[in-house]
Amino acid sequence: MKNLYILLFSMVFVACVNSEKNIETVVEVETSTEEITVNKQQFEGEKMTFGSLSEEEFNEIVKANGMIDVPPHNKSSVTSFIGGYITKTPLLVGDKVEKGQILVTLENPEYVEIQQNYLEVAEQLNYLKSEFTRQKTLFDENITSQKNFLKAESTYKSNLAHFNGLRKKLEMMHINPTLVEQGQISSTINLYAAITGYVTNINVSNGTYVSPADIVMEIVDTDHIHLELSVFEKDILKIKKDQVIRFKIPEASNDTFMAEVHLVGTTIDEKSRRVKVHGHIDNTQTNFIVGMFVEAEIIVHSNKSLALPKEAILNVESDFIVLILKDETDTEYHLEKVKIDQGKETETFVEVLNSGDLKDKQIITKGTYMLLSGGE
Structure with missing residues (x-):
């Protein structure tokens, strides 16, 4: 019986040792495997592709927010320097008006x-x-005496000043003084467009009384729209005239539009610690609307480097790797894992700092993740 126990113990010990050896062998194979084999039929079925390093542009950018705006001289607030009641408002918001066009008509007995x-x-x-x-x-x-002469002179010149003042007032009311002198008296006056543009706001309707302080309507000339951006104080010294601006209007479009820096502000807002940056837009890109919110990137530095598509790069155990073609047969591709050092990134490409390791190599640029998963 004692011999039987010794025999059984020996068998169990040998079995455990063999099991540990097998586990060690499997682990060693997994961690040391740097090659993957894939048959060409699978390669084509999964629509995998080979590619190579390409020269791409990588930019250093400063992010900014802002809005679509126009210069002050391209905005017009329509007011009347003398009060009156609106009798005619033929325009709607969005209507285009030409400089000198009648906008509204007012009436007031005071005009008479x-x-x-x-x-x-x-x-x-x-x-x-x-x-x-x-x-x-x-x-x-x-x-005659000098006294009579001076009195006549004073009365005449005082009356002349009053006359000229009233004449100027009529001109400001857009009433022709010559017609008034001919007896043509009007109880209405018209307000005219000071610029060519589009009506963006109307604050009155027929019968409304407007005082000199009231804004009747607003007109904006959109021929010279621009970007009005705000840049943080820490970034402002990087911003220079003529730098390229890429911007989006997130609420209205997924497209990216282009502009360039035209003016950089010289004062910092005390509350926000931001500086205004004025950008010129290529107006042929689309019909922008004044007041649109924009998200912008100002390109402050640009350089070209060798890069790969992001889809070609895998993150494996904290390393970034790509798969390159080592050799091939009639039916198979033999691939090798190569570690890369990443640099700058764009939306679609990653800069490869150790590009010499991949020079003249065919690299899997599409379907890499599926292939690596299958290989492991």
Whole structure:
């Protein structure tokens, strides 16, 4: 019986030793395997492709936010310097207007009173001018006193100043003084467009009373739209005139549009610690709307480097690897894993710092993950 126990113990010990040896062998094979074999039929079925290093552009960028805007001289707030009631508003938001086009019509009895005053002063002026001329002649001939002459001169010039003031006021109301002098008095005035552009806001309707402080409507000329961006203080010294700007309008489009830096602000906002950057847009790209929010990237430095598509690179146990063609037979590809050092990235490419290791190599650029999973 004692011999039987010894025999059984020996068999169990040998079995355990053999089992440990097998485990060690399997682990060694998995960690040391640097090659993968794939048959060509599978390669084509999975639509895998070979490629090589390509020269791509990598940019150092500064991110910024902002909006589509126009210069101040391309905006016009329509107001009346004298109050009145709106009697005609033929326009709607979005309508295009030409410079000098009638926008709204206002009516007020005060307009009639101003024209009446102008006529009265004009008539008095004719008499006072004649009296002034007569007194000057008499004074020059020593027929009248200097006092009478100066009084006539003062009255005439005071009335002339009043006349000129009323005349200018009529012109500002867009009323022709010559027609008023001919007896054509109007109870209405028109407000005209100061610039060519599009109506962006209307604050009145028929019957509304507007005072000189009220903005009747707003017009924007979109022929010279630009980007108004805000850049953080820490990045502003990198920004220079003529640098390229790529921007998106996330709420309206997935497209990327182009602009360039035109002006860099010289003051920092005390609250946000940001600086304004003015960018010129290529207006042929699309019909932008003033006020759109934009997300922008300003390219402050650019260089070209050898790179691979992101799809070609795998992250395996904290290493970045690619699969290159080592050799092939009639039915199989033999691939080798090569570790790479990554540099800068774009949306689709990754810079390869150790590009010499991959020079003139055929690299799997599509289907790599599936192939590696199958190989392991």
